[in-house]
Amino acid sequence: MSSSPEVRPARLDRTQRGAFVGAFIGWLFDYYEVFLLTFLLIPISQEFGLSTTESVWLVSISLISMAVGGVLFGVLADRIGRRRVLIMTVLLFTLATFARAASPNYEILLILTMIAGIGLGGEYGVGQALISEVIDPRRRGWWGGLFYGGAFLAIMLAAVVGGQVLPAVGWRWTFVISGLPVLLVIYLRSHTxxxxxxxxxxRSxxxxxxxxxxxxxxxxxxxxLVAAILYFWAYYGVTTLLPKYLVSSGFSMANASWWIFFTAFxxxxxxxFGSWACDRWGRRPTLSLVMAVAAAGGLVVYLGGQSMLGSAWLLAPFFILYFGSTAPTIFGTLFTEVFPTSMRSAGVSAxxxxxxxxxxxxPIIAGAVIGNVGYAPVFLAATFLYAGVAMWAWVFPETRGLDISAIDTYALGDARSEPTSPTRPIDHRSD
Structure with a gap:
């Protein structure tokens, strides 16, 4: 492998800055709404008298509808443009969010959550494609990773709102308050x-x-798909029911929310770290490393988490686990670099x-497991899944520093010409 390319100061020009800010702010608030739902499950379940299974289905239907939205809006963005689709997705999500505040029953709330999920499904893949197509290839990993970093800021914001605002105003007004900042996103998207x-x-x-x-x-x-399924099964299996589990273990809602804030931090x-490393060391080694770290953290929590519950010592393995649980930081950039421009949004989103x-x-499986034998087996399963991603990382080609037009040449399989890059050609040795 060639030596690491120089990682230059990460300054953006006006076009790059507009694309990044427009995509980032929308992604942040949309993911915030999704994670906030894990806190809202508790008062919603109490008001509508929901079982654990019915509560989990609110999260599950959101995830399923995100898959529908990802495919639909991904293909659409390849055909009518990234900017138009990003405006459409945020409008759909915002309207559904406000409407959820007035849900008269569980069934209507479930339908509106599905609609909101369809809108959210088009956010990340299309936004990531836009950013990858305008950013200097030597800094694509950094800015692509920072884009996903909006999810962690969103979780921190959701933890604060879920722990401090929700108990004071209730779940309906929390939806209303949460929808207001998204109106700014609509304005920003119109100028993206x-x-x-x-x-x-x-044009061609x-x-x-x-x-x-x-x-x-x-x-x-x-x-x-293999990489993403392994990762998300581990992440959502551990994280979705964590606030509810902490509360049932004796934590107050406020203390549980600060735990979630800590994991997001x-x-x-x-x-x-991942954003910097994938430009410095490459996509494959960085993805493999962070997943190995996550697996190690999950194993420690499995072995000693129950005995450390309520102790500050539990912070250490949780920090390691969630420090490493950042595969999408690398996924976004890596996935955009294996699809041609004409199919990039559809590929990444799908x-x-x-x-x-x-x-x-x-989450459904975890809910059944936790109710019978506790949380420890969930962490063990996540450990094996994260280790699987660490190994699977090496099936991808190394695409660090490759020019976006050279990606098209490589991805479309044109054997008659060599890909060109301002830094280096693609490393084919993994293929």
Missing amino acids: PESPEWARTA GREPLRAYATAAFLVPLGKC AGLIGCL ALQIARGTSALP
Whole structure:
């Protein structure tokens, strides 16, 4: 492998800054709404008299609908542009969020949560494609990773609101208050620039829909799906019911929320490390490393978590676990680098959101396991899944520093020409 490229100061020009801010702010508030739901489950369940299974289905239907939205809006963004779709997704999500505040019963709330999930499903993959297409290839990992870092800020914000605001105003007004900042996102999205790379590709003609059935799309999609499914099954299996478990173990809602804040803080630190490392060391070694760290943290929690419950010592393995649980920091950049521009949004969105859709099952399984034998087996399962991602990372080609147009040449399989890059050619040795 060639020596690491120089990682230059991460300054953005006006177009790059507009694309990043427009995508980032929307992603932050949308993910905040999703994670806030884990806190809202408690008062919603009390008001509507829901069973544990019915409560978990609110989260699960959100994840399933995100898969639908990811595929739908991903394909649409490849055909009509990144900017237009990002405006559509935030409008759909915002309207559904406000409407949920007036839900008269569980069934209506479930339907509105599904609609909101469809809107959210188009957010990340399309935003990540836009950022990857406008950022300098030598800094793509840093800015692509920071984009996903909005999720950790969102979790921290949701923990504060869920622990401090929710008990004071109730779940309905929490939905209303949470929807107000998203109105700013609509304004920012209206001023977000379109991807010049997408515009260039669109001028040369759109790919027919049958192109999504070719190896250029299906092979990288398969690789990405395996990595994402392993990760999200581990992450959502552990995290979804954690606030409810902590409260049932004697924590107050406020204390439980600070625990979640702490895990998000650990994730944010891991995100910064992963974003820097994947430009410095490469996508594959960085992904493998952070997943190995997460597996180690999960194993320690499994072995001693119950005995440390209520002790400050439990903070250490939880920090290690969530510091390492930052695979999407690398996924976003890596996944955009294995699909051609004409199919990039669809590929990234489908891989991430279908994987999230399948991760509707782990919270249901975890709920049954926790009710019978406690949380420890859930952490053990997550340990094995994270270790699986650490090994699977090496099936991807190393794409660090590759120019976006060279990615098109490589991804479309043009054997007649060599990919070109301002830093280096792609490393084919993993293929």
